[in-house]
Amino acid sequence: MTAVFAVPNEDGTMSEVKAELDKRFATHDEVLAFLDKCKGSTFTVAGIVKKPMKRTPAPPFTTSTLQQEAARKLGFTVSQTMMVAQHLYENGRITYMRTDSVNLSSLCINSSKAEITSLWGEEYSKPRQYHTHSKGAQEAHEAIRPTYMDATSIDGTQQEKRLYDLIWKRTAASQMADAQIEKTTVTIRLSDADEQFVANGEVVKFDGFLKVYRESSDDEADGQEDTSHTLPPMTEGEQLQRSEITATQRFSQGPVRYTEASLVRKLEELGIGRPSTYAPTISTIQQREYVQKGDKKGEERQYTVDTLKGNAITNRTKTEMAGNEKGKLLPTDIGIVVNDFLMKYFPAIMDYNFTAKVEQQFDTIAEGKAQWTAMLENFYKKFEPTVEKTMNTREEHKAGERELGTEPATGRPVFVKIGRFGPVVQIGKAEDKEKPRFAQLPADKSMETITLDEALELFRLPRTLGEYEGTPVVIGSGRFGPYVMHDKKYVSLPKTENPLTVTLDTAIELIRNKRQQETQRHIKTFEDEPKLEVMNGRYGPYLAYDGKNYRLPKAMHDKAAELTLEECMNVINNSKKK
Incomplete structure (x- = not known):
């Protein structure tokens, strides 16, 4: 109140x-x-x-805190942050970007003091040395900081400039007076x-x-x-x-889902992984x-x-x-099924403490206090029998499979399961005389919550909406999701549209948009050389010739529509020589 x-x-x-x-x-x-x-x-x-x-002020950046702050302030993904930081490091702009240390060298502390005093006055300067308190930190490198503190800005791509500015400000702030x-x-x-x-x-x-x-x-x-x-x-x-x-x-609120940034922080809290593994881990579960x-x-x-x-x-x-x-990491049906399977058969491996314990064992091995062969032997003694037991287990239903009921017309069972290309609804069994029928599960449906009626609705596809230019407009569902088919050409249906309720007008609009995109892609063709075409791509104009693509020099981008056949062939021949 x-x-x-x-x-x-x-x-x-x-x-x-x-x-x-x-x-x-x-x-x-x-x-x-x-x-x-x-x-x-x-x-x-x-x-x-x-x-x-x-x-x-907060300490200077570690890998974890850089990934979190770049996600919040700049909207970068974890992988994007590491890629841009790698470029900055390779160009000598920042120190090594895979680190769990917050320590700064005396050179950086002294140069920061001089720069801060010069820019804002002596009262703003307060040299500080930070110490890493996180459990298991290796501290093999300095904190992430600019190589030279007097370089307040750099040349480079927009992303590089923004990330460098973030690193410079965080480093400078760490050496400034309290507010x-x-x-x-x-x-x-x-x-x-x-x-x-x-x-x-x-x-x-x-x-x-x-x-x-x-x-x-x-x-x-x-x-x-x-x-x-x-x-x-x-x-x-x-x-x-x-x-x-x-x-x-x-109203009370449940726990919020993870963002990439908050997941990195949680991994660090649990002692799972190292600075070099946060980004690959998060990329892998998405891939x-x-x-x-x-x-x-x-x-x-x-x-x-x-x-x-x-x-x-x-x-x-x-x-x-x-x-x-918004921008959260949402579990998929495949992810839920895989997680349930692993939790059922490999609970010891899935325990957070297991991963943290292995990290500690790696540290002990690195310090020369233990033999790696003994560690692996001890692990496989317990792990291998578990794998063998799981491989020999036969279940009535496969992991994630859920029976919804029966099809009224045939009495055949209807169930959802993970197929080769993702979640599907299946009517009938493989051993039946009549082959099973399949329908791809739409993005807005979940294996855990879909009902029998909703599943049966999916078998209304493909369905014909009407005609456009004298040719049928058909809505179907395939390996990559629902689509519109017209005149033997396909247009993907956006996730915001339901294939069972989409209208003919919406489908026609999608067809027209696709045609317009195709027209914009084709800049110029040549009667004397039908295999050659000047195309417009994601990164600008390029040449398509005999099944291969050739990059156009930037100087030719603005006059791509006026290029002669001779100019195009020169570009192709020069590319072949390289």
Whole structure:
């Protein structure tokens, strides 16, 4: 519950103070009873506490923190961050980018001090040496930092410039003074109730490292705003004028799904992997389609808002989308099935502690305190029998397979399972006289939740929507998902469209868009050489000749449509010589 109070200023104007009630109510009746008390209450400033605080800069980047911060601030994937950092390292711009150390060399600390003093003054400089506290850190390299701190910017691609700027600012901030902040807490007492409103405000007295850098958090990435603000002058005992009090219904939330950045942090917390393995691990689970990065649409939910303004209490019902998630790692049906299988047959291997323990054993081997052969022998003594036992296990249903019921017309069983190209619905069994029928599971359906009726609907495909230009327009489903077929040409159906409900008009629009894209791809053809064509690709114009592609020099890009046959053949012949 929040309240807005009006506070008079010295110049006669009014300022607003927003405050939160120090209690939450469980029922709507309790809310209405409290608002009714507030109608006749006076609101008095019961206490003002001013407390000096300081904020300390974060340490310079490790691999893990660079991946997390680049994801939050720049929108980079973990793999993208490592690729760009690799280029910066190869070009001598930054130190080695695979490290779990936060240590900086004395050279960097001294050069940072000189640069900070030069740019902002001596009061902003505070040399610091950081120490790594994470369990199992190898500290084989320095923290990730610019090679030369006096290079505040670099030449390069836009991505390289942005990542370098992030690294430079984080390194500089780590060697700067604390930010000095005054936090003010104002307690507002009600005359007719025991509850109190509390207003918080902050004033930055000295910005210190905040002049250069503010660390992000996952809360910011999920759209949660910083609610701290400055407060107008108030005195203890002062009566405040109530503008309005608003009570908003809120619901408890389950744990949010991982982003790439938060998954990296969790891997580090659990001691799973090393700086060099975070990016490959996250890339691999996406490449194998165990998870996919995407958005999850929430469910529409109603909530109530009660507002006291003057002496009138108004009640409104609002609608929100609960559980909306963007850019999260979502488990796929294949991923769920694989995970369930491994958890059932290999629980010891799937235990987080197992991976962390193996990492510790690797460290012991690296230190020369243990033999690697003994470690592997001990592992295989337990692992090999488990594999043999699992291989010989025969189950009535394969992993992930779920029977939904029977097809009314034939009485044949209907079930979902993992097929060669992903989740499918199957009618009938392989041993039946009549061959089984298959339908690809759409992206918006899950093996765990699909019903029999929804599964049977999928067998309505292929279906003919109508005609366009005298040729049938057909919706079908194949290895790569649903598609539109027209005149022996195929157009993929977007994930936002349901193949069972898509209209003819939408299908025609997709066909036209595909044709337009194809037209834009073909820049020029040559009557004297039908095998040659000037094409427009993802990275600009290129030549297609006799089944092979040839890159055009950048100088020719702007005049690609005017190129002669002789000029094109010269490019091809020169490429062949190389």
